[in-house]
Amino acid sequence: EAGVAQSPRYKIIEKRQSVAFWCNPISGHATLYWYQQILGQGPKLLIQFQNNGVVDDSQLPKDRFSAERLKGVDSTLKIQPAKLEDSAVYLCASSLVGTSTEAFFGQGTRLTVV
Amino acid sequence: KNQVEQSPQSLIILEGKNCTLQCNYTVSPFSNLRWYKQDTGRGPVSLTIMTFSENTKSNGRYTATLDADTKQSSLHITASQLSDSASYICVVSGTAGYALNFGKGTSLLVTP
Numbered sequence: 001e002a003g004v005a006q007s008p009r010y011k012i013i014e015k016r017q018s019v020a021f022w023c024n025p026i027s028g029h030a031t032l033y034w035y036q037q038i039l040g041q042g043p044k045l046l047i048q049f050q051n052n053g054v055v056d057d058s059q060l061p062k063d064r065f066s067a068e069r070l071k072g073v074d075s076t077l078k079i080q081p082a083k084l085e086d087s088a089v090y091l092c093a094s095s096l097v098g099t100s101t102e103a104f105f106g107q108g109t110r111l112t113v114v
Numbered sequence: 115k116n117q118v119e120q121s122p123q124s125l126i127i128l129e130g131k132n133c134t135l136q137c138n139y140t141v142s143p144f145s146n147l148r149w150y151k152q153d154t155g156r157g158p159v160s161l162t163i164m165t166f167s168e169n170t171k172s173n174g175r176y177t178a179t180l181d182a183d184t185k186q187s188s189l190h191i192t193a194s195q196l197s198d199s200a201s202y203i204c205v206v207s208g209t210a211g212y213a214l215n216f217g218k219g220t221s222l223l224v225t226p
Contacts, residue, residue, distance in 0.1 A: 004157075033214070035216075040218075041218055041219075042118075042203055042216035042217055042218040042219050043158070043203075043216050044216070045213050045214065048213060056213050091157055091158075093157075102148075102160060102163060103148075103160070103205075103214060104160070105150075105157030105158045105159070106157050107155075107156055107157050108155075108156070108157050110155075
C-alpha cells in the first residue's frame with residue numbers, strides 16, 4: 001500500500017514570497033490533516049479535512065495560509081506571503097475516517113524562509 | 115483545554131539498556147492514545163495505539179501501557195539499539211472527529 005506522498009521535500013524561499021505544498025493521501029482515506037512542526041516541538045494542527053470539507057481550521061493563520069482539498073483526494077497548502085517564523089516542517093497525514101482510526105504521515109516538506 | 119505532557123524532554127542511554135518514557139494527558143472525552151516514533155527528517159510512524167479498555171500493547175521491543183483512570187501512559191523500550199535514537203511522540207485523540215492532541219515528544223539518544 002502506498003503511503004502519504006508529499007512534495008517538495010525541501011523548499012527555501014525569501015520572506016514575503018509565496019509557496020505551495022502538495023499532499024496525496026493514502027487511497028480511500030477520508031480524513032486529511034496538515035501539521036506544522038517547528039524544530040524541537042511536536043506537530044501543531046493547521047487544518048483537518050473530512051473528504052473535501054473543513055473539520056477544524058482554528059489554528060490556521062488565515063491571513064496568510066490557505067488550504068484546499070477540492071475533490072476530496074489530494075490537497076494543497078499555500079503560504080502567501082511567507083514570514084521568517086513560518087520556517088518549519090509541514091506534515092501531511094491521512095486516516096480512514098476521523099481520529100479514531102490510524103493516522104499515517106508523509107515525509108514532510110521542510111520550509112526555510114530567509 | 116486538552117493537553118498532552120511528556121517527560122523527560124530528552125534522554126541519553128547506553129545501547130542495550132532499557133528506558134521508559136512518560137505521557138500524561140487531560141484530553142476528554144478520550145478515544146485513543148498512540149505512540150509515534152519520528153526519526154530526524156522523517157514523518158512520525160505509529161508504534162502502538164490503545165483504546166480506553168486496553169492496558170498494555172507491545173510492538174517488538176516497544177511496550178506501551180495505559181491507565182485511563184489516572185490519564186497516564188508509558189512507553190518502555192527494551193534492550194535499546196542505536197536505531198532507537200529518535201523523537202517519541204504521544205498523541206491522544208478524543209471521540210471521532212476531534213483533532214489529534216500531540217505531546218512535544220521525548221528525544222532519545224542511544225549511544226554505543
